[in-house]
Amino acid sequence: MSESVAAEHDYIGLSMEASQMSDNKTKTRDNNNNKNDDVLNFKATELRLGLPGSESPERVDQRFLPLKSSCPVSGAKRVFSDAINGSTKWVFSPGSATDVKDIKPAVPVKEKKSSAAAAPPASKAQVVGWPPIRSFRKNTMASSQSQKQGGGDNNNSETDGEAKSGAEPCLYVKVSMEGAPYLRKIDLKTYKSYVELSSALEEMFSCFTIGQFGSHGGCGRDGLNESRLTDLLRGSEYVVTYEDKDSDWMLVGDVPWEMFICSCKKLRIMKSSEAIGLAPRVMEKCRSRN
């Protein structure tokens, strides 16, 4: 019953093979109500089980394919069925698709390393709490690396689970989304522009209705120029905001990219109605939620 090699899947949907197998497996499943008719690739679309550095969770799809359950967030169901039916209502424009969405078959780690090196860097979104290492240790290691790289720089090893910006090789910030039941963590250093960041965020939170969010072509030298991105963001249902070094909440896209990654401590995707003007009460709200 266990699959050792995962079939290739389309990132969001299911492969032919998978759908067939899901029929078999369904019989042995109990207790999961069919709330919708589509076979939801629940786990894969949530991207919770993505391996660090890999494109997608290969084996996850196999294992969770037949499980039929509704996404805990209301409204997401509609998103899934739209997505699978290829409806244009679904938010991610084809232009933003990268080969990140293809899943390679499971291979032993050695081979995987070379394929990972060859492929463009995937969004290095990490699963919360995996591998199971205490924050204290993670932070200490992050500071060690910064010491090695930053020369005489005295580290500011935080104890609250977030790496600060600076000369560190990895710049993990938490990303939360209003209405989402979980946080993600991303390494800002793996992105070179707002465009890349926004595609990554789209993928991460794809099972929630995000709206027309991000890349609409127009790649200038730094991808989209900042003001255009801001306009786009303002037009959509959701906006991305971040907490900077001074603990102020700002709209993403207002400052040059380099400055942004140096000052960003946390990201939060919130409804644009909440974020307009980023009034003080919104900041309070952000703080109390976090």
Next chain:
Amino acid sequence: MDRRFPFKVLEHIFSFVDSNEDRNSVSLVCKSWFETERRTRKRVFVGNCYAVSPLKVARRFPKMRSLTLKGKPHFADYNLVPDGWGGYAWPWIEAMAARRPLLEEIRLKRMVVTDECLEKIAASFRDFKTLVLTSCEGFSTDGIAAIASTCRKLRDLELRECIVDDLGGDWLSYFPETSTSLVSLDFSCLDSEVKLSDLERLLSRSPNLKSLKLNRSVTLDVLESLLRRAPQLVELGTGSFSDELDPEEIAKLTKALSELKQLKSLSGLWDLLPEYIPLLYSVCPRLTSLNLSYATVQMPDLIDLLSRCSKLQKLWVMDLIEDKGLKTVALCCKELRELRVFPSGADLDETDVTLTEQGLVSVSEGCKKLESVLYFCVQFTNAALVSIAKNRPNFRCFRLCVMEPFAPDYRTQQPLDEGFKAIVEKCKDLRRLSVSGLLTDKAFEYIGVHAKKLRMLSIAFAGDSDLMLHHLLSGCQSLKKLEIRDCPFGDTALLENAAKLETMRSLWMSSCFVSFGACKQLSQKMPRLNVEVIDEHPPKTRPDSSPVERIYIYRTVAGPRLDTPEFVWTIHKSPEVGVSRLSIR
């Protein structure tokens, strides 16, 4: 004729009963034994602070001198429990301060401790001796200062991996100017610098100090001056070990280290530079415990160090030790009982380090006393697990973290079922197990059948169906703590084995498929369980069939707790009420 032993005789007999488990059994025999036992128990352990009310505990044990409490679920260590969930120390401190002012020792793990708590402790317990906080949060260095300044009989002050609001190093200067009774001081988790002169003077007037763990900001150039003032140390946690020293300083430090004739345990060693390893040679032969898990030393430098540690019983390292280094350990550290190997890279997919399953196999062959292992590795094989089990049937704690979720045996592509089967079959005394890699329901069937002494089990990304949970709950007789994340089940198994849950301390399940409806049923079925749903979305707005994000189920005689935050719902017992306001808040 009164056949009962006189109280005094019973009391005397019970004074030889140390373990709390035995004492718990003793108190179940009859009323008079219960009474006698409770009046004589000095060390009280409460594994889940919400299982019983502080008032009840304070009343039951009039002679208590030591209290140990644990708060948040273990998975809180890995950020799976949202901030604000609970685990507040205050109600306990308050209750004890009012009723048990002779309390001397408080040990807290994964709890929220505020400065008010610390000030209350300092103000209320005149003989207070021991404060050990592990993975706690919520307090600042001001609270520590209160303890330091007011507790005149303080012996142990240990902050282990706590999250402290660090307002500066002044707290150290608050210890009384007269000679102190300090035996152990651990401030390794603090960030800010303490004044060297404060520390030197403290050491000079603490003749009983046996254990000192410095924080990283204590630089290498001052270590010598500190050690000179505390040559009696048995445990030393250094600060950073990477600053540049001139030859004279090196010579002095080498000498100071060699003067530590009683030193048995060495830790800290942040960023240990290879050229400083020889400084440690003099202490190696006596060491029973060595924590290199923050020392970014690589092979082959590590060999020089480890080959000299023939008495080592406990070794914590990073995977920089590689298979080669572990071979050396297998050859040289014949007394080894506990091994932990942590991953060194922040980016776990791109390790250049050759640590494989072979390293653990070597150690299991060479170290006959090895009984506790925590091993992070990228991938594993069944064959290795089988060898390890055959070599070391004396494992009590086996935690393997194959870092790639769902990774099969990389040689055969099979699940690791057979490997873990060997572990639970051979290691009859296994108390704690963490599994990982690709696992089907079969693995858990094996665990259910064989792991009869297993008390704690951690599972992630495993299993196929409800059967997995069913095997565990129906098979593992001694199971007390079960924590599961990202596994595809399990209303049926939970409801079928509901009674089992009252024999356990707690069950944690996150990102599984437990429906809200099942949570309700479970709670209504089992009166002495708190079924907590931890989810951003109010259960009322969702259908019964929708899966909940996280559940935490624990037995309790205290009823639903009243300090839940907005994202935690304790399911109400009565079916008509469902989820009540009272239970929510």
